[in-house]
Amino acid sequence: MTPESFSFLAGLVKARSGIVLTADRGYMLETRLGPMLRREGIAGLDALALRLRSPREEALVAEMVEALTTNESSFFRDGKPFEHLRRLLPRLAAARPAGQPLRIWSAACSSGQEAYSAAMVVAELGAALGGRRVEILGTDISREMLERAREGIFTQFEVQRGLPVQMLVKHVRQEGTRWRVAPELRAMTRWQFFNLLDDARALGRFDVIFCRNVLIYFDAPTKSRVLAMLAAMVAADGAVHLGGAETVLGLTDRLVPAAGERGVYEPAQPAARAG
Ligand SMILES: C[S@@+](CC[C@H](N)C(=O)[O-])C[C@H]1O[C@@H](n2cnc3c(N)ncnc32)[C@H](O)[C@@H]1O
Structure with a gap:
């Protein structure tokens, strides 16, 4: 070439x-x-x-x-983001007006493991959410991955990576040689093509955003632009999760690290922003 x-x-x-x-x-x-x-x-x-x-x-x-997209993913990847989600959701559920669903966005969802891990956390929380409805949106630029995520079918290898066995037994059904996420978890999820470079406003506001292991493929100006967009899309008391090798430092002041948490960011209070 x-x-x-x-x-x-x-x-x-x-x-x-x-x-x-x-x-x-x-x-x-x-x-x-x-x-x-x-x-x-x-x-x-x-x-x-x-x-x-x-x-x-x-x-x-x-x-x-x-x-040219890299679609590597796994259930409960890195563990900590989902422990944080488990602690945060009951607090958000208690703070929201009656009837308003909690909304979670897996913003580069690949084959869906991240969104389904969040759905399992929601299912495990059960009554701790006070009956609050939870919507989980998975978006990606790969239509092939979105189709896989929508089906919710995974190989033995995929379910063995990161999915605790008691969660597997409870939330995933064996279908021949493969495994399919249970219908009640799939019912919580919606899948949609979305390019992180595009205007996201039509997607609405989210309480929790996972945008993990995708910024690593972008240059600094693109990372800044995407991070500013995420800051505008997340609720003031919500959280944005980035991947282990990703940060907001030097890229935006609209998101700040959550105290005592690695990889978790909160929208900066307006007074703290320089622009
Ligand atoms: C390595 S996977 C990360 C999957 C999941 N978030 C995780 O951490 O396990 C990166 C995903 O980002 C998607 N992606 C790359 N560029 C994108 C863009 N501009 N908009 C939306 N998704 C994008 C790819 O298609 C791929 O599925």
């Missing part, structure tokens, strides 16, 4: 998704896009770059971006 083709393709991916492909990632384009090139009968990455210069190739651009 010529350097021109690489920078054209990398520029397109960044503009569409925020995902940064550094020059040493040429190999990643080759391996991840190979199947798509073969399927479409495109000779190689230079030929792809040429084709994508045409404005009519929107579907192919979307397919390329999707192929």
